[in-house]
Amino acid sequence: MTVEIILECKELTKTFLGFTAVKNVSLQVRQGSIHALIGPNGAGKTTVFNLLTKFLTPSSGTILFCGEDVSHEKPAQIARKGLVRSFQISATFPHLTVLENVRVALQRKAGLATQFWQSDKVLNKLNIRAAELVEAVNLAQYMNTKAVDLSYGRKRALEIATTLALDPKVILLDEPMAGMGHEEIDRVVALIRQAAIGRTVLMVEHNLSVVSNLCDTITVLQRGEIIAEGDYRTVSSDLRVREAYMGSEAAHA
Amino acid sequence: MKTSSYTSTWVKMAIIIGIILLFAAPFLKIYPVFLMSMMCFALFAASFNLLLGYVGLLSFGHAAFFGGGAYIAGYATKTWGFSPEISVILGGLAGALLGVGMGYLAIQRKGIYFSMITLALSQMVFFIAVQAPFTGGEDGLQPIPRGKLFGIVSLESNNAIYFFVLAVFITGIFALWRVVNSPFGQVLKAIREHEPRAISLGYDVHRYKLIAFTMSAAMTGVAGGLKALVTQIASLTDITWQTSGEVILMTILGGIGTVFGPILGAGLVKSLEDHLASIGFPVPVLIGIIFVACVLLFRRGIIGELEHFLSRKKT
Structure with missing residues (x-):
């Protein structure tokens, strides 16, 4: 083998x-x-x-x-x-919320990264997937907290969630x-x-x-x-x- | 959550009142040319803020786009006899064209080096404005006729052009607001917050920066073109580095990265300048003091501090 x-x-x-x-x-x-x-x-x-x-x-x-x-x-x-x-x-995006941090990673693959003429409300359809990823690293209760306000360990967790959002090999x-x-x-x-x-x-x-x-x-x-x-x-x-x-x-x- | 929708109701009301006031202004006997040039500078500052506030890029050469837009729009109406709306669009195109070139070179570097490249390149544009035959050298282009809107409605009277300026202003601010609050804007904010991380998520950061730079330059060109029609002059003042500095001050004073900060900042700076010039006070002295006070005491700017205060109260 x-x-x-x-x-x-x-x-x-x-x-x-x-x-x-x-x-x-x-x-x-x-x-x-x-x-x-x-x-x-x-x-x-x-x-x-x-x-x-x-x-x-x-x-x-x-x-x-x-x-x-x-x-x-x-x-x-x-x-x-x-x-x-x-x-x-x-490495997080400090002034974006936890959910937004993960969502930014999802945006590119979803083809929602260059639309400057659309409302950012269209991004809400990525929220379900983003929330799943946030929950998977036990940050569900911090969903709407800005990353800058998280503890060091939780920032790490958020970073891993963001990385996993890309579904990398x-x-x-x-x-x-x-x-x-x-x-x-x-x-x-x-x-x-x-x-x-x-x-x-x-x-x-x-x-x-x-x-x-x-x-x-x-x-x-x-x-x-x-x-x-x-x-x-x-x-x-x-x-x-x-x-x-x-x-x-x-x-x- | 409840409080934030509460504040947004206040913001909405403030916007509506602001727009009503702007529409009513000509009937309130406020000097319209002053209000119009204020709107031009507000649009200028708001475009500049797209870069500084949402991508984190400090351009020190935005006067090149403002002045460039003013010269092109002025020349188009004065020499070619184009109608004002076409001239303003041409001003925007001139800004965009200059912006693509300058932006492409400047985004190769970061931080202070980025700013220095924009400054150097804008000085080159300034030199062209001094030397080229079509700009009128020291005299500038004047008088620029205001022409007829769509070739029909004459804009020569201040009241007539006021509504044209107001329409462009509102459209411009709305366009900038839309860009900031779009999927694209979200990526821009991510780049501002942590560029290497944005790269590691697969974003071609250079491309996003260049698009944002070009948009900002284009809208600045529109503001410049509009200003040329309002004041009926396009001169070297529009294109000097002092103007680049002034727009930075307006943005910082009002609040970097806020939608209304630059508008307020432009309004305040222009009002002060206007008022002080009439009583013979040396304007640069006060501008300098404001700048220092701003950086030392309220770095978020007026709107920024206000937002911060409200959000702190919320929690």
Whole structure:
């Protein structure tokens, strides 16, 4: 049985004015898996992430999405193909309500994005679907609250609902648990599990333990290069990973 | 929810009273040319606000569209003898044409760089206005005849043209209001709120910005054309960067991102200028003070602060 690779990058390299942030990174993300890209600060995780979502252009290397070369496409283009990202700092539309936030994501596919001559009341027909998505992330009681007034964790939930509204094939999450307390982390982990049903998730994370139960595959990045890959067990027992995370002394111990 | 419909009833009543007052104005012995030029600037500020308030783009070159519209409309009536409605439409087209070009270049950059590009390009348009033979150089185009509406109704009398201006003004404001409260407007607001997120949702942000920029420039051209007919002159004043600055002040004073803010702002600034000029007070001094007070004390502008106050009371 062959495993389908939905997102792949080959020998991806990115240099900023002579500094190599990402070096020869080759990554394969299996369809339907939850894949984590982890590494200490400055390992190049976010750079890889931005390369995959086209917010940065690679210096060299190729990116394949569903077998198609997307190395030179624009970020909005690959979003339309079904590769949708989230942001490290919660990305919501602060002065729109929770419902409107999700609805904006629905507008484009519904063909209701360029009508400048129509009343925005026509958007109300998207409300049912938008409300479903909002309910799915347990924000039903905040439906008409402006996003700016939500707590950090709820903004995350809203962001995931907005992302799911596009019905993406692959979701890319940039440190979804950053800056959260334990309880909130559990909630977001549950949300990601739920979102991953029938989809592929690639997430960037700082913390190895957070992704231990959640992810099928973990790729560890250090100084722009991949140093280990596999399930949690393989990766966490890898000497180089331990060294990267705990310093060389812990690795010797 | 109940309170918000309550306030919207108030807003509706205010609009109706406003429109009635505007219709009644010629019979109330208010100097009509002043009211008309106020409406032109109000339409100008409202068009400018489409960009600043709903896409978050600060253009520092909108005088190019205002002046461009004024020159083209003036030239069309004066030299070609076109009727006023065609001239005003041509003014709008001139604005749109300039807007597509300037907008295309400016939206490649963000923030202050965007503003600087619009300023630089509008200075180029200003230079053309100074040098080109058809603009009349320092003298400008004057006197511009007001012509006959549809070739039939003469607009030479102030009362006659007043209703033409009023009709264009109301139509223009309605059109802008419609754009802001449309599916397209909703996407614009999303871009204003968080551009990278809008991109990640698959929106071609550049295209939306360019369309909005062009719309804003076109409506500004209409306002400029209208102004040329009202004051019967199209001059360099219409196209200088000071005019670009003035429209920013009007919008900020009235309230960025509100429908009626720019109208109120334009009315206040123009009234002050008119009043102060007649008593010999140096206008720029007061304008400067207002600007500083606005930024320091009420950043949301008059209408913006009012809306904020009402919505706080609601919760």
